[in-house]
Amino acid sequence: MDTKKMAKIFKALSNPNRLELYLKIAEAHEAGFETGGECCVADIIGCLNTA
Numbered sequence: 001m002d003t004k005k006m007a008k009i010f011k012a013l014s015n016p017n018r019l020e021l022y023l024k025i026a027e028a029h030e031a032g033f034e035t036g037g038e039c040c041v042a043d044i045i046g047c048l049n050t051a
Contacts, residue, residue, distance in 0.1 A: 013019045 013022055
């Protein structure tokens, strides 16, 4: 991966809501392999800090 692409990724994840969204999706993705679980939009929306 080149440095320009990595810079764009890190810039996008510097926003707390985007980072939280990414982490929830990654967490559900990892759990999905172990338990067959899913990541629902409602689960993601519930974790966002909108204050």
